[in-house]
Amino acid sequence: MNLLDVLLQLDMFLPEGLEGQWWISLIWILPMFLFIFYGQKLQMWMVLNDVTKSMKKIKSMKENARKEAIGYAKSINTNMDPTERIDKFVEYFTILPVDMDPNGIIPKVQHFMRVRDNRVKNEVKKLSPTMDALTVSKMENILEAATILNMIFKVVRHFYLMGKKSSSVFFLVQLQMIMPILLQEAEALNKAVDAFKAGLPIGDGIGPMIVGKMMLNKEKKIIAKETVVCEDRYKERILYLMKAEGPAGNVGEPGTAVEKLINEMAVNINSIIMIDAALKLEGEKTGDIAEGIGAAIGGIGVDRFQIEDIATKHGIPVYAIIIKQSVLDAITVMRKEIAESFDKVNKSIFDVIENETKKGDVVLIIGVGNTLGVSQ
Amino acid sequence: MRKEEKEKHVVYTIEECQQCGLKTKRTFKLGDFVYKVGELCSKCKTAALITTIYAEYMKI
Numbered sequence: 001m002n003l004l005d006v007l008l009q010l011d012m013f014l015p016e017g018l019e020g021q022w023w024i025s026l027i028w029i030l031p032m033f034l035f036i037f038y039g040q041k042l043q044m045w046m047v048l049n050d051v052t053k054s055m056k057k058i059k060s061m062k063e064n065a066r067k068e069a070i071g072y073a074k075s076i077n078t079n080m081d082p083t084e085r086i087d088k089f090v091e092y093f094t095i096l097p098v099d100m101d102p103n104g105i106i107p108k109v110q111h112f113m114r115v116r117d118n119r120v121k122n123e124v125k126k127l128s129p130t131m132d133a134l135t136v137s138k139m140e141n142i143l144e145a146a147t148i149l150n151m152i153f154k155v156v157r158h159f160y161l162m163g164k165k166s167s168s169v170f171f172l173v174q175l176q177m178i179m180p181i182l183l184q185e186a187e188a189l190n191k192a193v194d195a196f197k198a199g200l201p202i203g204d205g206i207g208p209m210i211v212g213k214m215m216l217n218k219e220k221k222i223i224a225k226e227t228v229v230c231e232d233r234y235k236e237r238i239l240y241l242m243k244a245e246g247p248a249g250n251v252g253e254p255g256t257a258v259e260k261l262i263n264e265m266a267v268n269i270n271s272i273i274m275i276d277a278a279l280k281l282e283g284e285k286t287g288d289i290a291e292g293i294g295a296a297i298g299g300i301g302v303d304r305f306q307i308e309d310i311a312t313k314h315g316i317p318v319y320a321i322i323i324k325q326s327v328l329d330a331i332t333v334m335r336k337e338i339a340e341s342f343d344k345v346n347k348s349i350f351d352v353i354e355n356e357t358k359k360g361d362v363v364l365i366i367g368v369g370n371t372l373g374v375s376q
Numbered sequence: 377m378r379k380e381e382k383e384k385h386v387v388y389t390i391e392e393c394q395q396c397g398l399k400t401k402r403t404f405k406l407g408d409f410v411y412k413v414g415e416l417c418s419k420c421k422t423a424a425l426i427t428t429i430y431a432e433y434m435k436i
Contacts, residue, residue: 198387198404198406199406199407199409200387200404200429200431201409201410201429201430209410209428212410212411213411213427216411216425246409246410246411247409247410247412332431333385333387333429333430333431334429334430334431335430335431335433336430336431336432336433338430339428339429339430342428373408373409373410373429374409374410374411375409375410375411375412376411
């Protein structure tokens with residue numbers, strides 16, 4: 001039986017009057033075979049096309065951040081061409097300590113992060129030795145955004161090329177699945193550069209902004225690297241207020257600062273209240289606030305570990321107040337909705353003090369986050 | 377194809393007079409930061425304080 005006989009057998013499926021017209025069967029049989037044998041290749045071609053488009057977007061964002069970094073560096077020191085230095089800088093990496101034996105890993109991570117921060121600062125200062133602290137921090141933040149964008153692009157390109165080289169649709173499908181998240185993050189970093197350049201407060205700065213207002217007109221002292229603290233009174237309670245030193249773009253070292261306050265300065269803290277920006281879930285409103293328990297602090301985990309550790313050792317309750325926002329809101333200029341949460345958070349802080357502490361207690365209030373554009 | 381919604385933003389600086397409490401909203405100027413002493417209050421002529429800087433977004 002040849003192919004023509006098979007096609008003629010399919011006559012029974014054709015409408016009346018079309019019997020014998022075997023070629024009509026080809027219209028649906030051919031695509032069926034095409035999809036059986038070339039379906040995966042076709043799917044791969046479509047995925048590849050989709051990933052290529054997204055990769056091009058990330059590439060243009062990476063290049064934009066690099067150009068912005070070079071442009072900002074040139075505006076600081078017009079006598080120097082910073083291109084080579086910045087190109088070298090965006091390739092910097094940090095190797096985190098080995099975690100096979102996690103005992104004592106936190107001090108190691110802290111050490112490496114400090115070395116990294118100092119190295120970055122020194123490199124930035126080389127661009128212009130007369131640069132003030134605010135400009136250094138702006139440049140650092142811009143470079144960090146450019147470095148992360150460069151890293152995202154390189155990882156995406158790696159998996160894209162691996163998928164292409166091995167003709168494996170699975171590499172590409174995995175990349176396609178996480179692409180929306182990567183694009184969202186890349187877009188946030190790209191937009192953040194403008195806020196960093198202008199020294200604008202970012203969404204993450206809401207915690208320092210709230211505590212900064214409480215610190216106004218009070219004597220402040222540096223307690224840890226880029227971290228300030230001051231004392232206040234409220235309804236017969238002693239308040240210690242802490243935040244990163246602004247208006248430069250710092251996050252400070254609140255973990256070390258809390259350790260110093262309790263261990264070295266022998267302050268008998270009864271409660272800790274932490275105010276921080278937190279990532280909202282889809283469907284939640286930007287600027288909504290929520291109260292909870294635990295150390296509200298992001299980052300690599302060193303500060304959170306230090307605060308949790310010391311709070312557990314001394315039996316100190318840790319209360320958290322979070323201001324919800326997306327990843328884009330957190331690193332771009334502060335939205336009105338976030339700024340408007342100020343009064344609600346303030347009320348929550350004093351509610352916690354009044355309801356959860358008693359007269360004579362010592363309460364530590366920490367405004368966590370990047371304090372760019374927010375003084376105290 | 378879904379048309380991508382774009383947003384445009386304008387950054388504002390809010391100044392608050394520490395004497396009479398008058399709030400003034402103006403566009404952000406380079407060098408502004410929160411809790412910086414701002415311009416003179418138009419009502420009582422004392423220095424106002426920058427209390428907030430935020431962006432208002434609008435869809436285009």
